[in-house]
Amino acid sequence: MVSPLAQLLMSMQDALLLISPAGRVKFANDAANRRHGAGVLADIAASSDMQHHLRLASIGKATLPLSIKVQVRPGQPDEQTFGCTLIQAPNQTDFGLLIHQTQSGSAHAEALSSMLEILDQELGAPMRDFLATAGELSGDGPHGLLLHEIVNRLDKLKGVVEVFGSTPLIASERIVLKELVGEAWQSLGPLTRSMRADASLVGFHDDLPPVYGSTDWLRRALRECMDNAVRHSISADSTGGGCHIEIRASLIGEFATLTLRNLGVGAVPRLGDRIYLAFNRAGAPRQHAGHGMTVGIPLSRRIIELHGGHLRISADDEAVVTSIELPTGAPRRDQAEQNLLQAQKYAQDLAKLMARQRRGARPAAAPETPAPLNA
Amino acid sequence: MSHIPAILIVEDQKDIRDLIRATLEFEDFDLHEADNGMAGLHKALSLRPAVVLLDVMMPGELDGYQVCRKIKEAPDLRHTRVMLLTARGQQKDLAEGDRAGADAYLVKPFSPLDLIERIEAMLPAGSAA
Numbered sequence: 001m002v003s004p005l006a007q008l009l010m011s012m013q014d015a016l017l018l019i020s021p022a023g024r025v026k027f028a029n030d031a032a033n034r035r036h037g038a039g040v041l042a043d044i045a046a047s048s049d050m051q052h053h054l055r056l057a058s059i060g061k062a063t064l065p066l067s068i069k070v071q072v073r074p075g076q077p078d079e080q081t082f083g084c085t086l087i088q089a090p091n092q093t094d095f096g097l098l099i100h101q102t103q104s105g106s107a108h109a110e111a112l113s114s115m116l117e118i119l120d121q122e123l124g125a126p127m128r129d130f131l132a133t134a135g136e137l138s139g140d141g142p143h144g145l146l147l148h149e150i151v152n153r154l155d156k157l158k159g160v161v162e163v164f165g166s167t168p169l170i171a172s173e174r175i176v177l178k179e180l181v182g183e184a185w186q187s188l189g190p191l192t193r194s195m196r197a198d199a200s201l202v203g204f205h206d207d208l209p210p211v212y213g214s215t216d217w218l219r220r221a222l223r224e225c226m227d228n229a230v231r232h233s234i235s236a237d238s239t240g241g242g243c244h245i246e247i248r249a250s251l252i253g254e255f256a257t258l259t260l261r262n263l264g265v266g267a268v269p270r271l272g273d274r275i276y277l278a279f280n281r282a283g284a285p286r287q288h289a290g291h292g293m294t295v296g297i298p299l300s301r302r303i304i305e306l307h308g309g310h311l312r313i314s315a316d317d318e319a320v321v322t323s324i325e326l327p328t329g330a331p332r333r334d335q336a337e338q339n340l341l342q343a344q345k346y347a348q349d350l351a352k353l354m355a356r357q358r359r360g361a362r363p364a365a366a367p368e369t370p371a372p373l374n375a
Numbered sequence: 376m377s378h379i380p381a382i383l384i385v386e387d388q389k390d391i392r393d394l395i396r397a398t399l400e401f402e403d404f405d406l407h408e409a410d411n412g413m414a415g416l417h418k419a420l421s422l423r424p425a426v427v428l429l430d431v432m433m434p435g436e437l438d439g440y441q442v443c444r445k446i447k448e449a450p451d452l453r454h455t456r457v458m459l460l461t462a463r464g465q466q467k468d469l470a471e472g473d474r475a476g477a478d479a480y481l482v483k484p485f486s487p488l489d490l491i492e493r494i495e496a497m498l499p500a501g502s503a504a
Contacts, residue, residue: 174438174440207441209437209438329432329433329434330432339391341483342390343394345484345486345487348486353401356401356488
């Protein structure tokens, strides 16, 4: 059962966070999650600008409501500035943060949303029908590979519509990383066979903690990263052998890191940060003319950020390295509603608990007899 | 002298921990707490409690299922019973609990009276409060 206040906050068109004085995000409404994702919201709450204003507000040195600007990842290529309003939360202890969209940002978002909705309406149904049928026809010959490639591209476009559009990405499935990696690799099938690509798993021991989120979406994100890694490896044509991807799992604090390392200096050194931009055709990598990166990596990044993680792609002289960080364990969610229900259960049972104690197995402790003063 | 069973509560939500403690204080238990999986595991290994009440969905390095599995694998904790507490009661979650070796499973919000009765059912004969 969702309280009326929570329903109201969730239905707001503005992005709203409830933040503790220490900067922990205790609640984010649908608009906030949809527009920004858990990772960016956490970055906003943890930013130095936000911490400064929370400190002042907590000690009464700021008059609320207060218009503020919050800068996230200053000095980095993906630096962002948000115009916000800091307000007092209903419980008088926490704070509310309204995250505004800029005029131009709002217009851009509306245009993108409209375009994606049209795309979904005009292509969505036939795309889904085609995907359902194409899977049966796909094989490993030239036509099968081409069909698989078309299906792959259509699938990515469908993913863009869903992830960057208005469909919320809400799931709390328990995901074992080794299984996820295996499934994602298997789904590449025809590509890996045509490239004679294989993969080795390192560090996937039983103690590696699970992550929580959407299995389907994370599998998709991982698949796109693997697809990118395979395509930008040194191909069998140039080396005489297949390509090899090392997939390594490690735990750093409360983040599990998956590192994909392939041998092959591909597109990253030439593209730099442009690799993360959606709808930006990157151009053909060295070995595969006509196969640009298009939306795969931006799609993956969006999915991973919505799960509170980070995606980075870099290259050195030997390899292209893809790092995916995901928070382990269950996400911290505001469970005020559930706590309230539990408290109600406690209140309902309180009389029975007290009656049980009165009937109970042990006698009440005898009152202690004070020792005489003159003993 | 009767043995007072030790109960370890592993739950990241302080409000729920406090409610569980308030419930169990109606009985004669030796109560201990931990607010994350790793701390809970370490406390279990040092305390060797009779029962561990273990939240499933906890942030951090170990979730409830992993802690349960490790408790069940520890030779020193072979007499420790584990009850999983969770807001998720789907069949696959129960199956996961079984695979982890849990002895019982309680879905939130739970009846405190039910909690006490289930704990008493898990204790060795003669040690119930």
